Amino acid sequence: MRVRFAPSPTGHLHVGNARTALFNWLLARGQNGTFILRIEDTDLERSTRESEQAILEDLRWMGLQWDEGIEAGGAYGPYRQTERMPSYVDHTNRLLDEGTGYYCFCSPETLDAHRKAQLAAGLPPKYAGTCRGIPAAEAARRKAAGETPVVRLKVPEGRTVTFNDVVRGEVTFHTDVIGDPVLVRSDGIPAYNFAVVIDDALMQVTHVIRGEDHISNTPRQVLLYEAFGYVPPAFAHLSLVMGPDHAPLSKRHGATSVKEFREKGYLPEALVNYLALIGWSPGNNDELLPADELARRFRLENVSHAAGVFDEDKLAWANRHYLKLCAPDRLATLAEPHLRKAGQVVGSVTPDTRHWLESVLPGMAASIDRLPQLADRLETVFAFNAVTTMANADIARELREPGATAVARALAEELASSAPLATKD
RNA sequence: GCCGCUAUCGUCUAGGGGUCAGGACACCUGAUUCUCAGUCAGGAUACCGGGGUUCGAAUCCCCGUAGCGGUACCA
Numbered sequence: 331m332r333v334r335f336a337p338s339p340t341g342h343l344h345v346g347n348a349r350t351a352l353f354n355w356l357l358a359r360g361q362n363g364t365f366i367l368r369i370e371d372t373d374l375e376r377s378t379r380e381s382e383q384a385i386l387e388d389l390r391w392m393g394l395q396w397d398e399g400i401e402a403g404g405a406y407g408p409y410r411q412t413e414r415m416p417s418y419v420d421h422t423n424r425l426l427d428e429g430t431g432y433y434c435f436c437s438p439e440t441l442d443a444h445r446k447a448q449l450a451a452g453l454p455p456k457y458a459g460t461c462r463g464i465p466a467a468e469a470a471r472r473k474a475a476g477e478t479p480v481v482r483l484k485v486p487e488g489r490t491v492t493f494n495d496v497v498r499g500e501v502t503f504h505t506d507v508i509g510d511p512v513l514v515r516s517d518g519i520p521a522y523n524f525a526v527v528i529d530d531a532l533m534q535v536t537h538v539i540r541g542e543d544h545i546s547n548t549p550r551q552v553l554l555y556e557a558f559g560y561v562p563p564a565f566a567h568l569s570l571v572m573g574p575d576h577a578p579l580s581k582r583h584g585a586t587s588v589k590e591f592r593e594k595g596y597l598p599e600a601l602v603n604y605l606a607l608i609g610w611s612p613g614n615n616d617e618l619l620p621a622d623e624l625a626r627r628f629r630l631e632n633v634s635h636a637a638g639v640f641d642e643d644k645l646a647w648a649n650r651h652y653l654k655l656c657a658p659d660r661l662a663t664l665a666e667p668h669l670r671k672a673g674q675v676v677g678s679v680t681p682d683t684r685h686w687l688e689s690v691l692p693g694m695a696a697s698i699d700r701l702p703q704l705a706d707r708l709e710t711v712f713a714f715n716a717v718t719t720m721a722n723a724d725i726a727r728e729l730r731e732p733g734a735t736a737v738a739r740a741l742a743e744e745l746a747s748s749a750p751l752a753t754k755d
Numbered sequence: 756g757c758c759g760c761u762a763u764c765g766u767c768u769a770g771g772g773g774u775c776a777g778g779a780c781a782c783c784u785g786a787u788u789c790u791c792a793g794u795c796a797g798g799a800u801a802c803c804g805g806g807g808u809u810c811g812a813a814u815c816c817c818c819g820u821a822g823c824g825g826u827a828c829c830a
Contacts, residue, residue: 453757515828546760617767634767639767650793
């Protein structure tokens, strides 16, 4: 089994995409498969290396190691689409030679006018097929004369395309509602539908697990597999992650990227566990399980068909759970940037400070939702003022009770007999 | 508009022809000799609507409705 996650490097990793990556990873890990990471950077205007790096960093942070792909290498590279042009050119020529692909010289304006007219007439706005019949010789002459055509796929008329979706079952589309898709743009860069098919086929991907937004593209892709004589992989379309209002989760709902959740102080294992619970259940009424156990139980067939609402409260609940399991030294490491941000840690951390943090943080971590709240807890220690505290009548009365005095005395003795804290700063 | 996908508590879900429709988050109540958090014990809340099939439908079928996706030289 070979699966892949193929993000476009056009921004940070959205939790919805992170979930898609996770489901791929879970399947690969659980079934002893190979998890491939491919970068789909054919949108030249929006793709950046910075985004690519950010996505890689987020995936690593979540612990979703890939076996093959960008930076990891492998026998099916390169793993960045813009570096795979020779394959695309080769496949374009095959289609052109066979006549299943053809040059289209229609201008964007013409296309746009036609689309609007179709819409106005209440018809599906598909490409009219104007350039389907242009002879090869004429196309060659026009190209030589400087025109820059796109290459389209000739979608067969009057038939049906069916594929079996692992999560949804059989899905059928009629080719009459599919316009001839653009395979190669006028600048020679392949379009999504074309590049994915070639890459997935050449990389021997066996299961294409991706977002539901690609379900309508699938028949076009199946047609391409047919045109090339390749065996289509199994498809599995995951429903989308929504906001509380059932609109796709976006910035206006608050945090949406893995990076933001990391900065808000969620542990990677909490995010991973929670994300796995949207649209899937480990069974047995279990919810909080380590990633390897999730992978062991994961079945694509059990993934929900319906979109799920992202619930940060439940994420926080998972985070509380993992915060309690967090080892002291790791907790100190994770907390440090947040304490630093709160001004509680300044300069380099001395072994004494480190030791103190490791001993005091775990107790506090038991009652917080997120890492930054550790600073709030610590604040009660740093900001304690005996004078103002005793000025509070209720507290003063409370502390004068016999029981309280005994406790205070015992604490003072305990403190006096233990090693003093470092006081040099 | 057209095509496609989807529909169990507020939310994530289990289940799936005969169940007290189960769990979790959130919420409410009580306990934990004050409070907060935690923890523990309880509680309230759901099968989108209408038709069919059937002895029996939340479950199967059809229609409707709603949400989402697509209908790009974005992916």
